[in-house]
Amino acid sequence: xxxxxxxxxxxxxxxxxxxxxxxxxxxxxxxxxxxxxxxxxxxxxxxxxxxxxxxxxxxxxxxxxxxxxxxxxxxxxxxxxxxxxxxxxxxxxxxxxxxxxxxxxxxxxxxxxxxxxxxxxxxxxxxxxxxxxxxxxxxxxxxxxxxxxxxxxxxxxxxxxxxxxxxxxxxxxxxxxxxxxxxxxxxxxxxxxxxxxxxxxxxxxx
Amino acid sequence: xxxxxxxxxxxxxxxxxxxxxxxxxxxxxxxxxxxxxxxxxxxxxxxxxxxxxxxxxxxxxxxxxxxxxxxxxxxxxxxxxxxxxxxxxxxxxxxxxxxxxxxxxxxxxxxxxxxxxxxxxxxxxxxxxxxxxxxxxxxxxxxxxxxxxxxxxxxxxxxxxxxxxxxxxxxxxxxxxxxxxxxxxxxxxxxxxxxxxxxxxxxxxxxxxxxxxxxxxx
Numbered sequence: 150x151x152x153x154x155x156x157x158x159x160x161x162x163x164x165x166x167x168x169x170x171x172x173x174x175x176x177x178x179x180x181x182x183x184x185x186x187x188x189x190x191x192x193x194x195x196x197x198x199x200x201x202x203x204x205x206x207x208x209x210x211x212x213x214x215x216x217x218x219x220x221x222x223x224x225x226x227x228x229x230x231x232x233x234x235x236x237x238x239x240x241x242x243x244x245x246x247x248x249x250x251x252x253x254x255x256x257x258x259x260x261x262x263x264x265x266x267x268x269x270x271x272x273x274x275x276x277x278x279x280x281x282x283x284x285x286x287x288x289x290x291x292x293x294x295x296x297x298x299x300x301x302x303x304x305x306x307x308x309x310x311x312x313x314x315x316x317x318x319x320x321x322x323x324x325x326x327x328x329x330x331x332x333x334x335x336x337x338x339x340x341x342x343x344x345x346x347x348x349x350x351x352x353x354x355x
Numbered sequence: 356x357x358x359x360x361x362x363x364x365x366x367x368x369x370x371x372x373x374x375x376x377x378x379x380x381x382x383x384x385x386x387x388x389x390x391x392x393x394x395x396x397x398x399x400x401x402x403x404x405x406x407x408x409x410x411x412x413x414x415x416x417x418x419x420x421x422x423x424x425x426x427x428x429x430x431x432x433x434x435x436x437x438x439x440x441x442x443x444x445x446x447x448x449x450x451x452x453x454x455x456x457x458x459x460x461x462x463x464x465x466x467x468x469x470x471x472x473x474x475x476x477x478x479x480x481x482x483x484x485x486x487x488x489x490x491x492x493x494x495x496x497x498x499x500x501x502x503x504x505x506x507x508x509x510x511x512x513x514x515x516x517x518x519x520x521x522x523x524x525x526x527x528x529x530x531x532x533x534x535x536x537x538x539x540x541x542x543x544x545x546x547x548x549x550x551x552x553x554x555x556x557x558x559x560x561x562x563x564x565x566x567x568x569x570x571x572x573x
Contacts, residue, residue: 199543
């Protein structure tokens with residue numbers, strides 16, 4: 150994943166958490182991400198900018214709707230907001246893979262579902278940039294991110310409930326997924342009180 | 356006809372806003388018959404088009420508060436820029452059969468500018484200007500032709516005017532902003548919020564708020 154990462158940090162720019170709420174930054178960053186993934190995988194893509202814009206606006210509304218006022222919840226909301234972004238990307242699907250390279254590893258998620266792979270990479274990269282800038286924290290990536298079975302489950306489950314994309318992004322990022330109420334933000338305190346831990350599995354959602 | 360093709364661009368400019376609108380009206384009237392004409396005549400018409408059609412939105416633009424002030428020198432600039440932008444947006448909306456009047460755009464701005472001086476917020480002024488442009492029918496069919504504006508035409512016009520005012524309101528922190536790309540982005544944003552725009556178009560404060568919130572997110 151690291152060789153396909155997005156360079157979203159620049160000391161002269163506003164922080165990523167602010168920049169990502171501007172459409173021009175979002176568009177440019179997504180196009181950069183697509184170009185990087187195309188370069189490293191050999192997959193060709195086309196981007197529908199109208200769908201990308203519609204997705205951005207939907208994401209921003211969803212982001213504002215559940216934004217917590219409590220400063221203690223900011224760290225948890227970074228992951229949730231990235232998940233919301235993945236959900237809107239999947240719903241609006243602005244990307245189309247138009248060609249695969251002559252030879253590729255079919256067990257690599259980047260070829261199993263090229264569009265989904267770009268969406269996940271983009272959302273994880275933004276999440277990582279915010280965590281590093283605002284919380285001086287490195288993002289931990291889980292082994293599921295490169296496991297084809299997880300990707301198969303991911304792709305199947307979101308057909309019935311696109312909000313599960315939020316839980317799957319948590320899974321890929323090594324966090325505790327909320328499989329039952331994925332679309333509802335729960336602060337760290339609430340999740341601790343509910344006793345949620347990483348015992349849930351993706352098999353339980355299939 | 357050959358004398359028409361020899362009109363230099365400078366003369367059309369010297370005729371002023373109404374002169375350019377008259378020529379656009381002639382072009383618009385001839386447009387439906389264009390496909391039936393032989394190629395040499397179509398070539399003449401294309402040259403005629405080029406003499407009155409702006410080359411598109413400017414490469415760089417730095418609209419400030421004076422842009423909406425209604426002062427004479429800014430009115431002409433506003434009308435020229437807004438005409439080019441509205442023409443571009445109507446093409447994006449595949450509504451380029453509608454004609455945009457540079458004269459009415461200028462009049463719309465002048466009429467909106469005076470009452471707008473009570474506002475100190477750019478989006479409030481822009482909302483006044485948008486309402487005035489729509490009210491004075493800056494976009495429509497050529498007078499005297501057997502066409503009338505249908506509800507869909509009126510709605511598309513409102514969305515197009517919103518798009519252009521939104522584009523003018525967006526901040527431009529970096530020089531070298533690609534104005535045509537920015538205008539297309541504003542068009543995509545407006546397209547996703549068509550229902551909200553049409554609901555707000557009659558209510559000044561709602562329209563100003565919608566312009567402001569969208570300008571901030573772009």
